[in-house]
Every structure is written in structure tokens, then in C-alpha cells.
């Protein structure tokens with residue numbers, strides 16, 4: 252998929268021989284045999300021009316898809332019509348209103364757009380990625396939207412983050428899932444790194460899905476995060492990870508991640524600088540059986 256919607260300029264249209272209009276394109280099997288020798292250069296240029304038009308068309312189409320999808324994702328958000336004593340942001344998923352309390356003093360107490368992207372994907376692809384009765388863990392859950400939406404979609408959710416964030420996370424998760432979900436979600440501490448082995452031994456904890464939104468940025472725990480994914484991702488586990496690109500280290504993290512897991516791009520949203528990936532263990536040979 253092309254990341255830029257900019258059309259490329261690669262040939263001069265006035266080199267097209269007389270008789271050819273710009274929109275009257277020669278077919279790919281451009282009958283070179285029937286073209287007079289002197290026209291071969293022109294034929295080449297026409298082919299090039301045609302390819303450029305096609306690629307710029309693809310670029311335009313990609314841009315349109317990006318814009319359309321980004322619009323649909325952002326439309327999930329609404330603001331309270333009346334300002335009350337409690338501030339919150341509203342989101343609509345599974346036909347329900349979800350109210351998220353944020354606080355500006357912590358990274359994890361603000362909702363990041365990657366979370367919206369992942370939630371939109373989960374809801375609109377629930378036939379293929381059916382969370383009903385599945386064991387799901389979220390890393391760096393922050394304000395909890397992804398955990399809440401997964402619970403509403405029927406998953407048994409373990410929502411994790413750093414200790415400082417848990418109070419607000421628990422509040423949001425409880426307020427938005429109480430009486431609405433098949434399973435009561437568990438909110439618990441998980442600091443990325445060696446602790447994961449004690450808290451979630453592989454013998455007793457198996458997750459069908461690991462969910463993560465915007466957990467990669469300029470923090471010093473990227474190795475620990477990678478190891479945490481590695482520990483939790485067992486034979487049939489799928490990782491769904493929404494990644495916001497800001498700086499170069501984020502690109503190199505994706506490369507390192509790709510060395511360890513099969514990586515598939517599910518969404519590319521240049522307008523939001525976000526990609527959504529699906530990943531699974533490298534020692535699993537194909538994704539057919541995932």
C-alpha cells in the first residue's frame with residue numbers, strides 16, 4: 252500500500268503522439284508489432300504515462316480509503332452536551348455509549364487515537380476476529396477503552412498497566428462494563444519485563460489475543476515490552492497492535508518486532524500516522540491455522 256497519496260509526475264503528456272488522447276489509453280498488450288518503428292519511443296512513454304496514472308490513481312484511492320476510514324473512526328467520539336461536575340469523553344461502540352474519564356497528568360490517563368483505531372477494527376471485524384468467550388489481555392490499557400470494547404464484544408478480559416494508572420482504569424472499566432458484559436473484566440498491574448513470568452505463568456495463563464494500542468514511543472522499556480509480547484504470545488495467540496508513528500525509534504521497533512513475529516498490516520492510516528498490525532509467533536509456519 253502506498254503511504255503517500257501524492258500523484259507522481261513522471262512523463263510529459265505532450266510526448267503522446269497525435270491521435271492519442273490522454274484518456275484514450277492503449278491497452279497493456281500495446282500491439283508493438285503494429286506500431287510503426289518510429290513510434291516505439293512514444294509507445295514507451297505512453298506505457299510509462301499509463302503506469303504513472305495507475306499508480307497515482309492507486310495513491311488517490313489509498314488516500315480516499317484512509318480519509319474515509321479515519322473519518323469513521325473519529326466519528327466514534329462525542330463530547331458531553333452539558334458540562335457536569337465530572338469531565339469525560341464519550342465514544343460509541345457496540346451501539347453503547349462509553350464514558351471515559353481522563354486526567355492530563357499521566358500518559359496512561361489520556362485516551363490515544365490508536366485505541367480508537369483498534370476498537371473500530373475489533374467491532375467492524377468481529378466475524379473474523381470473534382472475541383466471544385476468548386481470553387484477551389491488554390497491555391498498557393491506559394484509560395481502558397480497548398478493554399471495555401473487548402468486554403462488550405464478549406471477551407474474558409485482563410486489562411493491565413502500571414500501578415499509577417490502575418485507579419482510573421478500574422473506574423472506567425467498572426462504570427462502562429457493569430451489567431453489560433458476559434464476563435467481568437479483571438484490571439491488574441503488569442509492568443513490562445521479567446515480572447510477566449511470575450504474574451502470568453505460561454502453564455496456567457493462555458491468551459487468544461494480546462491487544463495493545465500506542466505502547467511504543469520514546470520510553471526506555473522497549474526491550475521489556477518485546478519480551479512481554481514474547482512471553483504472552485503462545486502457539487495460537489494473535490497480537491493486535493495499533494501503532495502510532497512519531498519518531499525513528501518507532502520504525503526500528505517495528506523491524507525488531509518483525510524479526511520475532513510474523514507481522515501483517517491490517518490498516519494503514521497515514522492521516523493519523525497509525526498502523527494496525529496483526530502478529531503471531533514465527534515458529535508457527537502459516538497463519539491459516541491461527
Ligand SMILES: C[S@@+](CC[C@H](N)C(=O)[O-])C[C@H]1O[C@@H](n2cnc3c(N)ncnc32)[C@H](O)[C@@H]1O
Nearest residue numbers: 359362363366391392393413442443464465472
Ligand atoms: C501512550 S499510553 C497508551 C494508553 C492506551 N493504550 C491508549 O491507547 O489510549 C501508553 C501506556 O503504556 C503504559 N506503560 C508505559 N510503560 C509501561 C511499562 N513499563 N509497563 C507497563 N505499562 C507501561 C502507560 O502507563 C500507558 O498507559
